[in-house]
Amino acid sequence: MVRIPLFETPLSLREPPQDRLYPTGPGLYDRFGRHINYLRVSLTDVCNLRCVYCMPERMTFRPRHELMSDAELFQIVQALVELGIEKIRLTGGEPTVRPNLVEIVRFIAHLPGLKMLAMTTNGILLPQLAEPLARAGLKRVNISIDTLDPVQFRRITRWGDLDTVWAGLEAAEAAGLRPIKINAVVTRGFNDDQVVPLARLSLERDWEIRFIELMPFGSEAEFAQAAVVSSQETRARIEAELGPLQEVPGHDPRDPARPYRLPGARGTIGFISTITEPFCAGCNRVRLTADGKLRLCLLRDGELDLLTPLRQGMSMAELKQHIVAAIWQKPWGHGLPEGIIPQSRLMSQIGG
């Protein structure tokens, strides 16, 4: 039997509320009673763009041998699904640059018990990949588009071409990867003047446009703290130009973006306000990094290494025991209000 230390970094926890109910039953739960059924899997830390808020231009990526092979990825993901994960989102770096992506999607999509397989992507490779991915079992995509201005787009992504991403978006729609969600990180001085044109897309298209508050990570934290724009400011700007936003009924409280609609719009608008309105109480997710670590909170460094013990011969049954124990200890919430900024990874090494 292989013994491993549970956490590489001690987890510091805030006190949970005293009056929570503790549901029991099949599936994964943490000790605050939250049902964990959503896994975000980073397939690679590599990206074909270099967004200014996400990573430095001269980014160093992990050597291949440090990343999970396809077989290792399948074993870990299968263990998590057998334990009760029902929804998986593939992410990166940029997930579409992972070799063998269509086969990976096909394997994961067919795991018994999995109800939803989605992907977050910059869209650049979707013109050629959307259709084979949809055929392999991918259901939905979130595409990151921070601006509709091609010059600004190039400045933010450092070399991205907006027309290619737009072609990717259309390919995704044609392949049935719907409803399309668009992620826009609002960054002061880069695209804060674009929130109205982006919101306007929801008038004609049945898309969900989601505005995300910039989060601080490691070496890029100072940039993020200086350039963050609150959801309140973004919302006020949109409403001043396009009219009042009406809340859409039936919102799933575990989805961080509460949906709103502009008068007469086909699509919706959401705000992911991690900084100004944390949604930790409804958190139902954990993350698997491309180097095989189970990360319990996006914004805390505590992780459980799954890949090393797997390579040392740990059985599936033992792996599952460690996963259950780790998820039980998922921290209550992030520490940004206390000034605790995650240091061990950049956003691109977690996947959002």
Ligand code: SAM
């Ligand atoms: N490369 C893919 C993409 O851009 O969609 C997937 C990975 S990317 C890390 C996932 C999402 O995180 C993107 O929507 C991106 O804009 C967002 N993101 C990156 N860095 C961020 C940060 N510091 N704060 C908030 N969102 C960030």
Ligand code: SF4
């Ligand atoms: Fe790449 Fe996505 Fe990060 Fe942009 S946000 S650099 S596309 S991982």
